[in-house]
Amino acid sequence: MADRRTFLKDSILASSLLLATPARATAAVKRASARVVSTWDFGVAANAAAWEILSKGGRALDAVEAGARVPEQDLRNHSVGRAGYPDRDGRVTLDASIMDEHGNCGAVAAIEHIAHPISVARRVMEKTPHVLLVGDGALQFAIEQGFAKEDLLTPESETAWRAWLKTAHYDPVANSEVKSDQATPAGGVRGDARNHDTIGMLALDAHGNLSGACTTSGMAWKLHGRVGDSPIIGAGLYVDNDVGAATSTGVGEEVIRNVGSFLVVELMRQGRSPEDACREAVARIIKRKPHGVKDLQVGFLALNRHGDAGAWAIQKGFSYAVCDASKQDALIPAKSTF
Numbered sequence: 401m402a403d404r405r406t407f408l409k410d411s412i413l414a415s416s417l418l419l420a421t422p423a424r425a426t427a428a429v430k431r432a433s434a435r436v437v438s439t440w441d442f443g444v445a446a447n448a449a450a451w452e453i454l455s456k457g458g459r460a461l462d463a464v465e466a467g468a469r470v471p472e473q474d475l476r477n478h479s480v481g482r483a484g485y486p487d488r489d490g491r492v493t494l495d496a497s498i499m500d501e502h503g504n505c506g507a508v509a510a511i512e513h514i515a516h517p518i519s520v521a522r523r524v525m526e527k528t529p530h531v532l533l534v535g536d537g538a539l540q541f542a543i544e545q546g547f548a549k550e551d552l553l554t555p556e557s558e559t560a561w562r563a564w565l566k567t568a569h570y571d572p573v574a575n576s577e578v579k580s581d582q583a584t585p586a587g588g589v590r591g592d593a594r595n596h597d598t599i600g601m602l603a604l605d606a607h608g609n610l611s612g613a614c615t616t617s618g619m620a621w622k623l624h625g626r627v628g629d630s631p632i633i634g635a636g637l638y639v640d641n642d643v644g645a646a647t648s649t650g651v652g653e654e655v656i657r658n659v660g661s662f663l664v665v666e667l668m669r670q671g672r673s674p675e676d677a678c679r680e681a682v683a684r685i686i687k688r689k690p691h692g693v694k695d696l697q698v699g700f701l702a703l704n705r706h707g708d709a710g711a712w713a714i715q716k717g718f719s720y721a722v723c724d725a726s727k728q729d730a731l732i733p734a735k736s737t738f
């Protein structure tokens with residue numbers, strides 16, 4: 401009897417060890433190399449903040465929120481957060497969205513007076529049964545959550561807006577980091593990285609989990625109440641932990657029409673590389689708008705679950721920043737159709 405008891409005890413111990421070992425082995429195999437990517441040159445500084453978290457084994461969701469907050473508070477950046485260029489009526493309205501590894505998501509659109517819309521988007525995701533809050537409702541929620549109500553229009557942005565008012569001509573130009581001194585009727589400079597841009601950030605953490613964040617002041621001089629692609633889940637941002645994540649920048653109306661980021665993720669699910677998926681999503685936009693696309697900029701950025709990144713844009717000049725254990729400040733020019 402005693403032998404039987406010992407045998408049973410030993411075999412239970414052995415089987416629990418057997419069960420435990422493969423689980424640990426799986427965890428070890430799953431351990432991924434952390435990586436963060438984000439749109440445009442200002443993504444380099446944003447990635448550095450995200451990397452602080454990722455390099456210590458932190459969660460991708462915390463990394464993308466921390467990263468997106470960097471351009472939101474940068475007064476030199478007129479396309480994201482505080483100091484963003486205002487709408488036609490001189491009001492700074494901001495859009496942001498966030499999505500985690502479980503498919504949870506939150507967003508705010510056309511929110512005013514809140515310097516960090518990305519953090520409000522996260523609260524929408526975590527504290528409400530909703531996905532998207534807009535305008536006054538988003539502001540009311542943010543204040544209830546303890547965010548400070550502030551004036552986000554800086555003197556510099558106001559001066560630019562007053563200069564634009566002289567013509568009040570709305571002309572969203574093909575945006576790129578390639579500067580030129582060709583003035584546009586919008587009062588900006590053709591290819592001026594300041595008149596519209598978005599930070600879209602995608603991160604893979606050491607646990608193999610993906611998250612994404614996207615935040616912008618949208619198109620300068622837009623109609624009051626205009627919402628772009630950035631706070632629309634599936635358009636400006638999409639994350640599927642089994643496949644990959646995607647984000648976009650450029651003229652949001654075209655991205656919404658084509659549900660761009662969702663499309664990029666679905667193309668990766670079908671086996672395309674991140675770059676090829678982005679190229680195909682750009683091709684869809686061009687196909688729907690064969691005339692007039694040359695003055696339009698849209699760029700997609702994708703990161704798959706293995707950590708491979710890729711991007712594609714309609715026009716030259718889009719770039720994305722990459723940060724991982726091997727290199728912290730790489731800025732990579734995206735390929736483009738034109």
Ligand code: ASP
Pocket residue numbers: 575596597598616617618619627628629630648649650651652653
């Ligand atoms: N996609 C943004 C919007 O349409 C702007 C941009 O990224 O340039 O609001």
